[in-house]
Amino acid sequence: MSSDLVVHGAEWTVKELFVYPNEFIYWSIQIVMYPYMTGLVAGAFVLSSLYHVFGQKDLKEIAQFSLVFSLALLPVAALPLLLHLQQPMRAMEPLLTPHFTSAIAAFGIVFSTYGLIVLSEIWFVYRGYFVAQVHALRDQPGLGNRIRRLVYRGLTLGAYDVSEDAIAVDHKAAKILAGVGIPVACFLHGYAGFIFGSVKANALWMSPLMPVIFIMSAVVSGIALCMLTYIVIMEWQAFRNRRRGGGTQASEIRGAEADVIAKSTRYLLGFLVAAISLEILDLIFRGYTAMKSWDILRSVMFKTDFIKIFVLQYTLGNLVPFILLILPGRTIKRTVVALLLVLFGVFMMRWNVVIGGQAFSLSFDGFMHYHIPIVPHSVETFKEGLFGALTVISMPFILFWIINKFVPSLDRDIETG
Amino acid sequence: MKTHVLRPLWVAIALVALILIARMFVVPDDFGVHGDSFTYNYYRLSNVQEWKDFPAKYTSEKRCRRCHDENAGLLQESKHARLRCQNCHGPGAGHPKEIETLPINATREHCLRCHHRLAYPSSQRGDLPGIDGAKHKKNKECRKCHDPHHPDLEDM
Amino acid sequence: MSCSRRDFLKNTVAGAAAAAMPACSVILRTPDEAKAMTEGSKVRWAFLVDTEKCVGCGLCVDACKTENEIPYEAPVSRTWVERYVVTRDGKTRVDSPNAGRDGFITGEIRGEEIDPEDIDKAFFVPKLCNQCDNPPCVQVCPVGATYQTEDGVVLVDREWCIGCGYCVMACPYGVRFFHPVHKTAEKCNFCYHRITDGKEAACVQACPFEARRMGNLRDPEDPVTKVITNERVQVLKDEYGTKPHVFYLGLDEKVR
Numbered sequence: 001m002s003s004d005l006v007v008h009g010a011e012w013t014v015k016e017l018f019v020y021p022n023e024f025i026y027w028s029i030q031i032v033m034y035p036y037m038t039g040l041v042a043g044a045f046v047l048s049s050l051y052h053v054f055g056q057k058d059l060k061e062i063a064q065f066s067l068v069f070s071l072a073l074l075p076v077a078a079l080p081l082l083l084h085l086q087q088p089m090r091a092m093e094p095l096l097t098p099h100f101t102s103a104i105a106a107f108g109i110v111f112s113t114y115g116l117i118v119l120s121e122i123w124f125v126y127r128g129y130f131v132a133q134v135h136a137l138r139d140q141p142g143l144g145n146r147i148r149r150l151v152y153r154g155l156t157l158g159a160y161d162v163s164e165d166a167i168a169v170d171h172k173a174a175k176i177l178a179g180v181g182i183p184v185a186c187f188l189h190g191y192a193g194f195i196f197g198s199v200k201a202n203a204l205w206m207s208p209l210m211p212v213i214f215i216m217s218a219v220v221s222g223i224a225l226c227m228l229t230y231i232v233i234m235e236w237q238a239f240r241n242r243r244r245g246g247g248t249q250a251s252e253i254r255g256a257e258a259d260v261i262a263k264s265t266r267y268l269l270g271f272l273v274a275a276i277s278l279e280i281l282d283l284i285f286r287g288y289t290a291m292k293s294w295d296i297l298r299s300v301m302f303k304t305d306f307i308k309i310f311v312l313q314y315t316l317g318n319l320v321p322f323i324l325l326i327l328p329g330r331t332i333k334r335t336v337v338a339l340l341l342v343l344f345g346v347f348m349m350r351w352n353v354v355i356g357g358q359a360f361s362l363s364f365d366g367f368m369h370y371h372i373p374i375v376p377h378s379v380e381t382f383k384e385g386l387f388g389a390l391t392v393i394s395m396p397f398i399l400f401w402i403i404n405k406f407v408p409s410l411d412r413d414i415e416t417g
Numbered sequence: 418m419k420t421h422v423l424r425p426l427w428v429a430i431a432l433v434a435l436i437l438i439a440r441m442f443v444v445p446d447d448f449g450v451h452g453d454s455f456t457y458n459y460y461r462l463s464n465v466q467e468w469k470d471f472p473a474k475y476t477s478e479k480r481c482r483r484c485h486d487e488n489a490g491l492l493q494e495s496k497h498a499r500l501r502c503q504n505c506h507g508p509g510a511g512h513p514k515e516i517e518t519l520p521i522n523a524t525r526e527h528c529l530r531c532h533h534r535l536a537y538p539s540s541q542r543g544d545l546p547g548i549d550g551a552k553h554k555k556n557k558e559c560r561k562c563h564d565p566h567h568p569d570l571e572d573m
Numbered sequence: 574m575s576c577s578r579r580d581f582l583k584n585t586v587a588g589a590a591a592a593a594m595p596a597c598s599v600i601l602r603t604p605d606e607a608k609a610m611t612e613g614s615k616v617r618w619a620f621l622v623d624t625e626k627c628v629g630c631g632l633c634v635d636a637c638k639t640e641n642e643i644p645y646e647a648p649v650s651r652t653w654v655e656r657y658v659v660t661r662d663g664k665t666r667v668d669s670p671n672a673g674r675d676g677f678i679t680g681e682i683r684g685e686e687i688d689p690e691d692i693d694k695a696f697f698v699p700k701l702c703n704q705c706d707n708p709p710c711v712q713v714c715p716v717g718a719t720y721q722t723e724d725g726v727v728l729v730d731r732e733w734c735i736g737c738g739y740c741v742m743a744c745p746y747g748v749r750f751f752h753p754v755h756k757t758a759e760k761c762n763f764c765y766h767r768i769t770d771g772k773e774a775a776c777v778q779a780c781p782f783e784a785r786r787m788g789n790l791r792d793p794e795d796p797v798t799k800v801i802t803n804e805r806v807q808v809l810k811d812e813y814g815t816k817p818h819v820f821y822l823g824l825d826e827k828v829r
Contacts, residue, residue, distance in 0.1 A: 005644055005646070005647060005753050005754070006753060007647050007648055007649050007750070007751070007753050008738075008750075008751040008753075008756075009751075010648060017683075018655075018666075018667035018668060018669075018829070020653070020669075020700075020746075020747035021648060021649060021650055021653045021669055021671075021672035021747075022649050022650065022653075022741075022747050022748060022749065022750035023747045024750070026738040026741050026742065026751070027738060027742065081737075084737070084738070085735050085736050085737055086734075086735070086736020086737075086738070086751055086756040086757065087734065087735045087736040087756060087757065090716075090733070090734075090735040090736075091735065092439075092443075093715075093716040093718075093733065093735050094715045094716055094735070095436055095440075096436070096439065096440045096443055096444050096716075097440075097444055097448055097459075097716050097717050097733075098715070098716070099459055099714055099715055099716055099717040100455075101455065101456045101712050101713070102712065102713045102714055102715040102739065103713070103739075104713070104715035104737060104739055105715035105716070107715070112432070116425070116428075116429045116432075119425065120425035120426075120429075123424075123425055124425075157421075157424040157425070157428070158424070159421035159424055161421060166421065169421075169422055170422075173422050195739075198713075199713075199742050199743055200709060200743075200745070200813055200814075201709065201742065201743055201744055201745035201813065202742065292812075361747075362745060362746070362747045362829075363667070363747075363829035364829060365665075365667055365829055448717070451723075452721070452723060454721075456711070456712050457707075457708065457711050457712070457720060457721040458720055458721060459717040459720065460717050460718070460719075460720035460728075460730060460733075461717075461730055461732070461733055464728065464730040464732065464733070465722055465728065467732075468728050468762065468765045468766060469765065469766050469769050469770070470766065471641075471765070471766035472766070473640065473764075473766055473767055473770070473772060474639055474640045474775070475636060475639075475640055475772075475775050475778055475779070477772070499781040499782065500781050501778060501779065501781065503636075503778075503779070504632050504779060504781065507639075508636075508639055508640070526675060526676075526678055529676070529678035530629075530630035530631055530632065530675070530676030530677075530678060531628055531630045531676075531781075533676075533677070533678040533679065535629075535677065535680060535695070536689045536692075537658070537692065537694075537695035537696065538692060538693070538694055538695065539694040539695065539696055540625075540627075540628065540629075540694075540695055540696040540697060541625065541626055541627075541628050541782070542628040542629055542697070545628060550678055550679070551679070
C-alpha cells in the first residue's frame with residue numbers, strides 16, 4: 001500500500017479471529033483523552049463550587065485555584081476532539097448545522113455555555129483585581145507594563161466601579177454562576193458519557209449508567225488533579241521561601257495546606273466510592289442478565305483486558321489509593337502517591353471504556369488489539385499516538401501558567417470575591 | 418454603573434450573534450430538513466444530485482453485444498451463459514473511445530473464484546465443476562486449454 | 574455565494590429558528606404537506622440476498638470497488654462476502670480475506686485446513702449497507718452530513734462530513750469506514766448513481782448467480798418485492814431496531 005493511501009485505524013489495529021473487514025479501532029487515544037480532560041474540567045469546577053456555593057470556607061484557596069485551573073483545562077477538553085477529526089478544518093460545523101439528535105452536536109453548545117459561565121465567574125471574582133491593576137499600572141514606565149495595562153483594561157470590560165455595593169454584587173453573581181455551573185459541568189461530562197452510553201451498536205458502551213459513572217469519575221479525577229497541582233505548587237513556594245530564609249512562613253503554608261487537603265480528600269473519597277459502586281453495579285448487571293454480548297464481553301474483561309481492568313484500574317487505580325487515603329496518619333507524600341494513582345485509575349477507566357469497547361468485533365466473534373503509535377511517522381500517527389496524548393496532557397499546565405500571569409489564582413494577598 | 422453585572426452577558430450574546438452571522442454565510446442555502454424527519458432528513462439537498470452524477474464504470478451488456486455479438490452469442494450458448502462480459506473484461510465505460518482495448522483478467526485466480534473445488538454441503542459452490550487450484554496444471558493459465566467463451570470439456 | 578437581501582433576511586430568520594428549536598421544524602409542515610412528502614415517494618429501494626445461490630466468487634466485491642472508486646488495495650470495502658464453515662465439533666469458523674474481493678480460492682481458513690469430511694455445513698454470506706429505515710448512523714451525525722433520501726437510501730455528504738467517526742461507531746453492521754482518499758465517512762449506497770439512472774447496482778450486475786438482486790418495495794409487481802412479501806425472508810440483527818432493508822433468503826443462525 002502506498003504511503004499516502006492510509007486506511008484510518010489500520011496502522012494501530014491488530015485483528016484476531018473474525019472481525020468485519022471495515023472494523024478498526026477508529027476511536028483511539030485522543031478519544032480516551034477527551035472524556036479524561038472533560039472530566040478534569042468538570043471536577044475542577046465542582047471543587048471550586050464547593051466553596052463558592054456551599055460556603056466551605058476552608059476550601060477557599062483551592063477553590064480559587066481550581067476555578068482558574070478549570071479555565072485552563074477547558075480549551076484542552078476540545079483539543080482531542082479536534083485532533084481526532086479526519087476533517088479538522090470543518091470543526092466549526094457542529095455549531096453551524098447542529099444535528100441535535102446527535103450527542104456530539106450538543107458539544108459545541110454545552111461546551112460554549114460552560115466556557116462562558118467559567119469565564120464570567122472568573123470575571124466577577126477578579127474584577128476588583130483587574131481594576132486595581134489598571135490603576136496601579138497607570139504611571140508605570142515601559143512597553144510591557146503598558147501592554148499589561150491594556151490587557152487589564154480589556155478584562156474589566158469597562159466596569160470600573162469598585163464601591164462596596166458593586167463588589168457585593170460581584171460576589172453574589174459569582175455565587176449564582178458557580179451554582180448554575182455545577183449542573184452545566186455535570187451535563188457537559190454526563191453527555192460525554194451519553195455519547196458512549198447511547199451507542200446501541202456497542203455492547204460494552206450501551207448502558208444508561210454510563211453518564212452517571214462518567215460524572216462521578218470525572219469529579220474524582222478533577223478533585224485529584226486540583227489537589228495534586230495545588231500541593232506541588234504550594235510545596236514549590238514553600239521550598240523557595242525556605243531558600244530565601246523565611247522559615248516561619250513556610251510552616252504557615254504547610255499548616256493551611258494540610259487543612260485544605262484533608263477537607264478535599266473527604267470529598268474525593270465520597271465520589272470515588274460512588275464511582276466504583278456504579279461501575280461494579282454495571283458489571284454485575286451485565287453478568288447477571290447475560291445477554292447475547294456477555295460471552296464476548298466476558299472474554300474481553302476476564303481474559304484479554306484483565307490486567308488493564310482489574311489490576312490497573314480497580315486495584316491500583318481505585319483500591320490502593322482508597323486505602324492510602326483512609327488509613328490514619330496520612331502524610332503529604334502518601335497523599336501525593338494516592339492522588340497520582342487515582343488519576344491513573346480514572347485514565348485507565350477511560351481507556352478501558354473507549355479502547356475496551358472496540359476490543360471486540362461487532363460480529364462478537366473476534367478481537368481487535370490497539371497498538372498505540374509511539375514514534376510518529378506521519379501526522380496521523382502523531383495525532384493519534386503517544387506524543388499527541390502528551391501534547392494534550394501538557395497543554396493545561398502551559399495555559400494555566402499564561403492565565404495565571406493575569407489572573408493570579410495562587411496569590412493569597414489578593415482580595416477577591 | 419448599576420448594571421455592570423450584565424456585561425459578560427453582552428459578550429455572550431455578541432458571540433452567539435457572530436455564530437449566527439457566520440452560519441448565514443457558510444451554510445449552503447439548501448441545507449435543511451428535506452423530508453418528514455429532522456433525525457433522518459436534515460441535509461444539504463444538492464448532495465443527492467451530486468451522488469446521482471457520480472460516474473458509472475460498468476456499462477450494460479446490451480452495449481457490449483452491439484459490437485461483440487459473436488463472442489456474446491457464443492457465451493450465451495455455453496455453460497458460462499451466466500457470466501457477464503465485464504466479469505472478465507473489466508468495466509466498459511470509455512470503451513472503445515478513450516480505452517481502445519479493455520484489459521482482460523485471464524489469470525488463474527480469476528477462474529478459481531468459482532472453480533477451485535470447495536465441497537461445501539448446503540452451498541452451491543460444491544455443485545460447480547472444480548479442481549484443486551494448488552495441484553491441477555499448476556501455474557498455467559486456464560485458457561491455454563479451456564475456452565472461457567465455450568468451456569465445454571467434451572469439445573476439448 | 575450570491576445572496577439577495579431578501580434571501581439574506583429569510584435565511585436569518587430561518588437560521589435562527591433552526592438553531593433555536595430544530596425539532597419543531599418537523600411540526601411546521603401542515604399534515605397534508607407531510608403526507609404528500611411520505612406518499613410522494615414512489616420508490617423504496619430494497620436488496621435481496623439469496624445465500625443459497627452465493628458461491629463466494631467475490632466478483633461483486635471486485636466490481637463494487639471499481640465502480641465506487643474504493644482504492645483496490647485498501648483493506649476496506651463497501652460490500653464484502655463472509656464464509657462460514659460449521660464443523661462436526663460444533664465450531665464455526667468465519668473469514669473474509671480481503672473482504673472477499675479475490676473470492677475464496679483455498680479451503681484454508683486463517684491457515685487452518687479443514688477436512689471436508691468434518692464439515693456439517695458451509696456457505697457464503699454477502700454483506701452490504703442495510704439502508705435501514707431507522708439508521709442509527711444518521712441519527713448520530715452531529716452535522717447532518719449523512720441522511721436518508723426519500724427513496725430510503727442513506728448517503729454521505731463528502732463536502733460536509735467532519736470525519737468524527739460517530740456514524741462508524743453507531744452502525745451495528747460495521748459497514749462504515751473512512752475513505753482513504755476523501756477522508757470522510759464511506760459506505761455502500763446501493764450504487765445510487767446507477768439505480769436512479771435505471772441501471773443495476775454494480776454488485777447486482779456482476780453477480781453471475783443472481784444471489785444479489787434489488788427492487789422497489791413500493792411496486793407490488795416488482796419481482797424482488799414479490800419474493801420479499803411472499804417468501805420467508807430474514808434480516809440481520811433486527812434486535813437493534815434499525816429496520817434493515819437488505820433481506821436474506823436462507824440465512825443461517827450462525828451468521829453474525
